[in-house]
Amino acid sequence: MKEEMSSVDIRYIVEELKSEIIGARVDKVYHEGDEVRIKLHKTGEGRKDLIIEAGKRIHLTSYIKESSSQPSSFAMLLRKHISGNFVEDIEQHDFDRIVKIKIGKFKIIAELFKKGNVVFVTEDNIILGAIRYEEFKDRVIKPKHEYKYPPARENPLEVSWDRFVELIMGEDTEIVRALARRLNMGGLYAEEILLRAGIDKRKNTRELTKEELRTIYDKMKEVFTAPKKPNIVYKDGKMVDVVPIDLKWYEGYEKVYFETFSQALDEYFGKLTIEKAKAEKTKKLEEKRKQLLATLKRQEEMIKGFEKELKKNQEIGNLIYANYTLIDGLLREFSKAVKNLGWDEFKKRIEEGKKKGNKIALMVKGIEPESNSITVEIEGKRVKLYLDKDLNENAEIYYEKAKKAKHKLEGARKAYEDLKRKLESIEREIEEEEKKIQVKKIEKRKKKWFEKFRWFISSEGFLVIGGKDATTNEIVVRKYLEENDLYCHADIWGAPHVVIKDGQKAGEKTIFEACQFAVSMSRAWSEGLYSADAYWVYPNQVKKQAPSGEFLPKGAFMVYGKRNWMYGIPLKLAVGIINYEGEDLVMCGPVDALKTHAKRYIVIRPGDTKKSELVKKIKKIFEKWGYKVPEEDIMSVLPPGEGDIAEVVE
Structure with a gap:
């Protein structure tokens, strides 16, 4: 390429x-x-x-x-x-x-x-x-030195006929090499010229006739003045080359043509640069992937081996019991014979029996005095019988081997599944790393209904919304607080009304996150507090009905009945990019919520950095991660007042 x-x-x-x-x-x-x-x-x-x-x-x-x-x-x-x-x-x-x-x-x-x-x-x-x-x-x-060009080389467009002959005949090599080297054109165009000239590229320069030299010279001028027809050349779906003209050398290849050579070069080198960047970024992961694939292959072979061993020993154990009378008789007779004759004489008698066609002798396929065993063939299978053990003990030896093989097989299968999960994880990592190569853009889009409020998705998957000002506080309660929800509020004046949608199905974790959201999005943040109290109640406890003689301004509501308090909640949030309903959104919420829904996030706390500066810092981190997010989108989700980045989790 x-x-x-x-x-x-x-x-x-x-x-x-x-x-x-x-x-x-x-x-x-x-x-x-x-x-x-x-x-x-x-x-x-x-x-x-x-x-x-x-x-x-x-x-x-x-x-x-x-x-x-x-x-x-x-x-x-x-x-x-x-x-x-x-x-x-x-x-x-x-x-x-x-x-x-x-x-x-x-x-x-x-x-x-x-x-x-x-x-x-x-x-x-x-x-x-x-x-x-x-x-x-x-x-x-170096600076202040005169720039000098490298030594000049021949220009095939300007070379005269006499100079061309002199250069070519001055070489004693294949014509393709002489053209590429002496006329500064490279191998591809030397091949193309000779292909058009109909001359064997391997022919020695000293063997060329004057007519052949003239043809090569004319074809050279033809190639270098050919009309521009930029194209990228493909083979088997992969890019091979990008050229400014149509080349006979690439006849039969797939080609994609472009209006300008710049467009062709940009497409070719642009893709090449991205592929190289991907390869470089995922090099270590690809090595791990190859190692895992090789280990998986070995594990597959081990599994096959254990399956074979399990089956074989199980079958032999069953075979012993299926031929109970025969094997019990063989064990008795062989034990008696060895005891009376000794192993050497026993071997001799068996060999003699085989020559005479004795059925029992012909069954014997191996004699091992050192292990006190004899191998016999029954129903096409070889069975090693230990003479110092009875039939049940012999069968148990094979069942025990089958049991061990089964245990090893289970371990191998578990290891195989673990390896597969690791491989899938590596492949996901490779995919994620490749995505980072290109900057992703969050395009202007129609915002979701809840984005006009403060919001986050809890770690348990519940949508939590809160007011931004008096108007949205009023809307959150009047329009969006329903009977199956829960209501949360910080114990501080000017805090947002926070609603957990479908919150009566939520767990304690979501309720705590919503209360933390309520204190963090309140004045407590801008006042630099590090903890505050909050409570939650049911929807029917929140009313626009003021006590007698009092007036409730816009965005204010009364809470009646028992309040479920949470004390000393830390003011701490995180911000990151989550994918929700198929769209990338900037979300600011409790750390656990971001941890659940975003692979990378930035933890923030009340601090001394101006909000505008904090936005810029977050924007730069997002860009490093491959997201181009408008500053106003970040600004709209952050809590009121100044803050600092406490941690960047990648």
Whole structure:
């Protein structure tokens, strides 16, 4: 699979980029690792992003990575000098894998060979900066040094006929190698030229006729001036290559065509980059997965072995009892014979009996004096009989072996199931890690009915809602408090009314979480308290009926009857992303609720960080986890007042 652009690819992309980026204004520059992305704006055409990956590629891209909060020194250098300037020119240097981009009084030189580099120079080629600083035998990449290009190589587009013949005939090797090396085109295009010319690529250069050389020369010019037809080449559903023109070499392969070469390169390298990132991110997990698969295979073989052993010994034990009279007689006769004759004479008598065709002797398949046993064949099965034990004891030996095999089999099966669960867990981890590669976006959507209130889903799965202000407090009780719910409230003025929907089915854990939510979303948080009291009651105890002579303002209700108190509840919440009814939502609630519904969450407590700053910190953590969440969505779920991050659970 192709991993970097060839000189031919660069020729085509540079020609295409001339019309795309010349005249565009530089808005901003980003740099990370080997990649430099230049954000451009072209009048009438809008935004364009040029990606340069040292040693690999250059093209317009739509794969925009989230930039790190702190730009690199190289990015800052480029921003300082070229932001607001216009791209004046772009060209390939001598058909080499080097691209020069002129922006105002400066140049960016993209080296796309070997390890590669991106070098920033003045119009006089004095180096101002680079991705990496290096020293070579004939040139130095360091600030204040003059930038020198690597030694020039032949350009197949400009090479004359005489020079072409001189270069090829000066080699004593296969023609395909001579073309690739001496004319700076790489193996693929050398193969393509010879395929079009109808000449065996293995033919030695010294054996070529003048006519054959002329055909190769003409086909070379034909290939390098072929009309652009960008495409990605696939084999068996997998990407193989991305090329700017149609190649005979890839006849029979599946191809996907693109309007521009940039689009083809972007699709190819974009997917390649993501696949590599996935492979790198899941490398250790994949190794564990392979080990588990190998162990599972061994475990399967063990299970088969124990099943076979169990069956075999069970059958032999049954066989002994099924042939009770015969085996009991054999044990008696063999024991008596060995006792009277000794083992040597016994063996001799058995061999003589076999020669004479004696049925009993023919049954004997093995004699082992050291274990005092004789193996006989009964009904096609070999049975070892111990002469110092009776029939029942012999049968028990096999039943005991079967029992041990069964015990081992059960253990092996349990271990097998454990391994399968581990494998499934690893595969889920791999899937989760792969998801992190691409930033997920929480799109603007129609909000769920409960999102106009404070809310969370309890660890037991119950929806809990609370008011945000006088109006929503009024609505929570008047419209949404129903007979099967429970009502919670903090013992502090200005606390929200909190309702556990269907709460009379909830357990103590949900009720505690709802009371903790009530105290945490109250003034107790903004006052910096670390604990407060709360209570819960039934819906029929909450009324809009004030005591005689008193008035209840908007959002206020009276609670009558017994209150079920919870004392000293800590003010502590967590915030994270949960998936609820198929949608990703930002949820702020008790820690146990987040622990149940989110794999990662941020624990918060009353503190000194301004709410706006706290929101920014949470937003950055979400982005690190792969979620792009608007600040207002985070702001709307947090408790009132300042707070601090107590813990980040990943």
